[in-house]
Each structure stands twice: as structure tokens, then as C-alpha cells.
Amino acid sequence: MANLRMSQTVSLRPELTVRPDLIQSLKLLMEPILNLEQVLRQNLAENPLLEEIEEEPEEREGPENHEPERLKEANLGNKIDWQEFFGEDKEWAGPSYRDFSENDEEKPERVQVVEKTLYDHLFDQLGFTRLSDEEVDIGAYIIGNIDDSGFLTSDVKTMAEELQKTPEQVQKVLDVIRTFDPPGVGSRDLRECLLSQLQEQGLKDTLVWELVDRHLYTLDKKSPMQLSKMTDSTPERVVTALEVIKGLSPRPAQGRFTKAAAAVVPDLIVEKLDDGYVVYHNDRNLPKLRINQSYKALIKRGNKTPETTKNYVREKLEQARWLINAINQRRSTMINVMEAIVEEQMEFLEKGEDYLKPLTMEQIADKVGMNVATISRVANGKYVQTPLGVFEIKYFFNTGVSTTGGDDLSKRVVKNRIEAIITRENQASPLSDQEIAVLMKQEGINLARRTVTKYREEMGIKAARFRKQTPRKIVESKSEAMEPSPLTVAAKSPNAQDQEFFG
Numbered sequence: 001m002a003n004l005r006m007s008q009t010v011s012l013r014p015e016l017t018v019r020p021d022l023i024q025s026l027k028l029l030m031e032p033i034l035n036l037e038q039v040l041r042q043n044l045a046e047n048p049l050l051e052e053i054e055e056e057p058e059e060r061e062g063p064e065n066h067e068p069e070r071l072k073e074a075n076l077g078n079k080i081d082w083q084e085f086f087g088e089d090k091e092w093a094g095p096s097y098r099d100f101s102e103n104d105e106e107k108p109e110r111v112q113v114v115e116k117t118l119y120d121h122l123f124d125q126l127g128f129t130r131l132s133d134e135e136v137d138i139g140a141y142i143i144g145n146i147d148d149s150g151f152l153t154s155d156v157k158t159m160a161e162e163l164q165k166t167p168e169q170v171q172k173v174l175d176v177i178r179t180f181d182p183p184g185v186g187s188r189d190l191r192e193c194l195l196s197q198l199q200e201q202g203l204k205d206t207l208v209w210e211l212v213d214r215h216l217y218t219l220d221k222k223s224p225m226q227l228s229k230m231t232d233s234t235p236e237r238v239v240t241a242l243e244v245i246k247g248l249s250p251r252p253a254q255g256r257f258t259k260a261a262a263a264v265v266p267d268l269i270v271e272k273l274d275d276g277y278v279v280y281h282n283d284r285n286l287p288k289l290r291i292n293q294s295y296k297a298l299i300k301r302g303n304k305t306p307e308t309t310k311n312y313v314r315e316k317l318e319q320a321r322w323l324i325n326a327i328n329q330r331r332s333t334m335i336n337v338m339e340a341i342v343e344e345q346m347e348f349l350e351k352g353e354d355y356l357k358p359l360t361m362e363q364i365a366d367k368v369g370m371n372v373a374t375i376s377r378v379a380n381g382k383y384v385q386t387p388l389g390v391f392e393i394k395y396f397f398n399t400g401v402s403t404t405g406g407d408d409l410s411k412r413v414v415k416n417r418i419e420a421i422i423t424r425e426n427q428a429s430p431l432s433d434q435e436i437a438v439l440m441k442q443e444g445i446n447l448a449r450r451t452v453t454k455y456r457e458e459m460g461i462k463a464a465r466f467r468k469q470t471p472r473k474i475v476e477s478k479s480e481a482m483e484p485s486p487l488t489v490a491a492k493s494p495n496a497q498d499q500e501f502f503g
Helices: 020-030 033-046 063-075 082-087 118-126 133-144 156-163 167-177 190-200 207-218 224-230 235-246 293-300 307-344 346-351 361-368 372-379 411-424 433-442 449-458 471-482 486-490
Strands: 050-052 268-273 276-281 289-291 383-386 389-392 400-402 408-410
Touching: 020 118, 020 307, 020 372, 033 050, 033 307, 118 133, 133 156, 133 167, 133 372, 156 167, 156 361, 156 372, 190 207, 207 224, 207 235, 224 235, 268 307, 276 307, 289 307, 293 307, 307 346, 307 361, 307 372, 361 372, 408 411, 411 433, 411 449, 433 449
Parallel strands: 268 383
Antiparallel strands: 050 289, 268 276, 383 389, 400 408
16 A cells, blocks of 8 residues: 655645735726716715815916817826825816807716626636736737627737737636636627527537527528438427527627617817817816815824724725726827827828728727737727817727738728729619629729728628519518518528517
8 A cells, every 4th residue: 555645835826816906997998988977976975085176267268279288288197206195185077178169058968877788797717717927818808809799899810910929828818718607708700699699508529509600691492301311300399499599699798788878979179270180188078177185184193093994995905006097098099099090090090991901909008008909909999079079089990901902901991992882783683792892803903802891890780692682582572571581580690680589
């Protein structure tokens, strides 16, 4: 019999730890302006060391006075000297742009309830993984490319190029995110979405799995009898399997993270001044914060104040410091990023949408000296008001398509051209994707047929055979509308509007 002995060994094990102030900064950077207001008011209610300054802003006569204010606010992101702070009465976090000529009645209604977004839900789960700092940054970028329905809007190769990582690194983190709730999140298409949900239910390598994996896009063309022959099963089992598919969700996040309709309030404002543009932070509705001075005496009383009280005040003081630093850092980061975008998209601001340039987050990250994941957090769910209207910040990021002239056109401009071609086509004989690619080439835009297909599907435009309009087709379409086939709905892309098959 072998001898059993106990021994002690020393080993090194890496663990991921994130500073509380960094977590605070990341969370505030992700929040759009309306949510941020509620977060700040919640902190005001919970932290007695924070107080709101109710002073009315000073009147300003013109936009020329905004630039000094903007420069001053950028400097607030520096580290705060708290010894100096306790010797003076300073305001640390307040609005930087309050020159509005509109009446107070025209201010957007404040949202009273902060709803947890899909992005928040995924980022919370990312914090519980054992990924490295580098992988967490990759994960944050991937989550930023997931739309409200839960689908991934970019491919691994593109994201790897944006992040300057290998596709294997990105795929590894993506595989982790695909294990998150809700099931199917991070899928690239309907098939991946449904397979993820089946795997979550323990139905891998079953008849249901085979129908989705191999025959999803032919379900509307085959009867249960035909499907049973293709799967070496029985019609009864096929019908039961189709009922299971009907119970799946065609969108991973469907119905879980919806929000009440609300006015879009831009986080940033871009104004044209003389021959240039200036960026402001639109925080007129945010509470202006400072630390309550009456509590500093509790720390300076020495032994007269109970130790538990002093510890409580120190804890709340530290939380207030983190919050104030995070607010100022958020403001300066967003302004710096938007200024870089404005610089790159100057022609768009001057001439309109047709002059939107190809631009990647990596370019802006290099320009401002930040991580690509930070740029993604700034762009996700945030809006900017420009002389041309209000745009989501993500709108300005586009991959490029080469032209015969050697220039690059943005993906959005190319999509507009494809849509225009389809709008003008003969509905009795719609153009195939290959024919559209030929027409695009005649315009000097080099586009492969599969790229046309990809862009068309992203815009929610049907294939040529489904766009064809003939008297007979119209009658058939009306008949199908009266009694829709669940199998037809099952085979549609995740952008399809009909949901009858999935309940």
C-alpha cells in the first residue's frame, strides 16, 4: 500500500482584479445621457457626501464664450488633489454646455426609471468571467457590436483587424460571450441563434437539431413526409420537432430588453463656428455635483468622532471621489473622440451623406491614443446633434469599398446606391444580386455578388425571386397573408418582421 503524506506547496496563479474607480468610469462611459442623469440622482440620494448645486447658470451672449468652458472641463479629468480640495470650496462635476435659447418647456421629459439594457446585462456577465484584461477589452468590443436583438453585426475577421488581434483571440472571447444569457446572444444569423437555444435545452444531435442545422432554409419547401425521408425519421416525429422549433425565439433578446419609446437626447453637440466645428457636451439636465463640506469636520475631529462614523464618511468620500472623477473623465473622453470623428468626417458635415468617408474605430483609437474598446463604449447607444441632424455616433464608422478611381466609398453610401437601383428596377423582372453587382461596377464601384447579397440582407430587402410582382404572385401573396405557413416564417432571416411561427 502506498504511503500517503501531506505537504504544502507554493504556486502562482494569475487572477483578474479591476479597480473600483475603473469599473465606475467604464459603467458611466457606457450610459447614454438620460440614463446617466438617473444614475447621478440615485447616487445623490444614497451618498450624503454628495450634494447638488441649484445655482442658475450664468448667461452667455454667444458661442464664442463656449470654447474656454470646453477647455476648462477637459482639464477636470486630471487627478484631484484632495488635500487642496478640503481647503477650498469647489464644484467638481457640473454642466459644461448651457447656452440654449429654447424655452424651458421645450426640454425633453426626464425618464424616471432606468431600465437595464442588453448591453448592461452582457457587460455584467463579462465581469464574472476569468478572462484576462486584454480579453475583457476584446469582449467589451464584441458586445458593442451586438444589436438590440442580440445578433452580432460584425464578423470575427473584421473585429480582429479593428482590434489588431488574431482571429483566434477574438473567436475565443466570442465563444465565451455566446454562453451568456440570453441563449443565442452573439449569433450571426438565424441558424446559429436557434442552434444555441437548442444546445441550451440539451437538444444537440437530435432530430430538431438536424432540421435546424441542415434543413432550416428548406423547411418552407418540404412537407413533413419529405422531411422525414431526408432525416430518416417519421412524419410524426418531424411534426413534433417542428413544434419545438416553433417555440424558439428568432431573436435572442426578443421581449426581454425592450424600452418604452422616448425622445432621443444627444450626448454631444457639434456646432459650426466660422470656418470650423466645436464639440460640446450636452449635460444641461445633469445635476451639478460637489462634495458636502459639512462632513469634512467629522474627519478632522480626531478622537471626538467614533471610529465607525469616520470609517463610514471615508468610504462615502471615496465613492464620491470616484464618481466625480468618472463624470469628468467621461465628458473629456467623449469630447476628444467626437472631435477626432469630426476631423475625419469634415466633408460629410459640409456636403452631406454622400460624402461620408470610410472610418474605423481603430483609426480613431490611434488618433486619440485610446483603446478600441473605449471608442466602442463611447459610440454604443450615444447620439450627437450636428448641423445636418441627430445621428448615432456609430453612424460615422463605416468600412470602405474600393472604386475604379482608387477612392474608397463608405459602406453606408454603397448601401444607398444598391437600394436606389432596386427601387428603380422593373418589378416584373427584378434584378439578381449578380446583375446589381454589374451595374455597380459600371458606376465604378467594385463589389462582389456575395457582398451585394450581404448588404441587401442587412437592409432587410428580399431576394429577387421574392420581389417579383405579377398578377398571379399578388394573388398568391394575399392568400398566404390570410393563412401564413409556419414553415415559411421559420426559414426567414432574423431581420424578418413576421413572428407567428415562433409565437
